[in-house]
Amino acid sequence: xxxxxxxxxxxxxxxxxxxxxxxxxxxxxxxxxxxxxxxxxxxxxxxxxxxxxxxxxxxxxxxxxxxxxxxxxxxxxxxxxxxxxxxxxxxxxxxxxxxxxxxxxxxxxxxxxxxxxxxxxxxxxxxxxxxxxxxxxxxxxxxxxxxxxxxxxxxxxxxxxxxxxxxxxxxxxxxxxxxx
Numbered sequence: 552x553x554x555x556x557x558x559x560x561x562x563x564x565x566x567x568x569x570x571x572x573x574x575x576x577x578x579x580x581x582x583x584x585x586x587x588x589x590x591x592x593x594x595x596x597x598x599x600x601x602x603x604x605x606x607x608x609x610x611x612x613x614x615x616x617x618x619x620x621x622x623x624x625x626x627x628x629x630x631x632x633x634x635x636x637x638x639x640x641x642x643x644x645x646x647x648x649x650x651x652x653x654x655x656x657x658x659x660x661x662x663x664x665x666x667x668x669x670x671x672x673x674x675x676x677x678x679x680x681x682x683x684x685x686x687x688x689x690x691x692x693x694x695x696x697x698x699x700x701x702x703x704x705x706x707x708x709x710x711x712x713x714x715x716x717x718x719x720x721x722x723x724x725x726x727x728x729x730x731x
Contacts, residue, residue: 556615561626563614564607568630569638571603576639580646695726 552560578599581587587595607627611617634642702723 552615552618557622560611560614560618561622563610564623564626565630565633567607567610568627568632569634570606570630571627572631572634572639573642574599574603576643577646580643580650584647584650691726691728698722698726 578595582592582595608617611619611623
């Protein structure tokens, strides 16, 4: 392995240590915000370390075709240490501020959608329901007015049998708007 490849590998591994530190701080912020407890923490820890190992492995393959040497571990730990000694506090506060800003933005978007979309749609739905109910009542009233002269005929034909009588009763119930 050439000296240039070793320096590229060293810089890449230091960078991966920095990235792992940022990811760990992001996980800490999310864990604090969502109050993760119990088996969820264990599962997310496992996922973090799988992702971290995958990142380091892929960067190592990219930088020197996967040759694992002692200085690779030292470089990853050095990047991790540099991040936590110099940048962690600032990045942690920034991530917390960013999460709060995203939550506020999400609430604002939900509020705008509620006011500009949901309330008008609910109002239109209620308006259409009332208009439909009014039209139904008007149609039923008009049908009653039209069918009123035929009520004596229905009463006259009812002794002819049960079938016309049941039909007439159903018609009368429909006209009156009752169920029984």
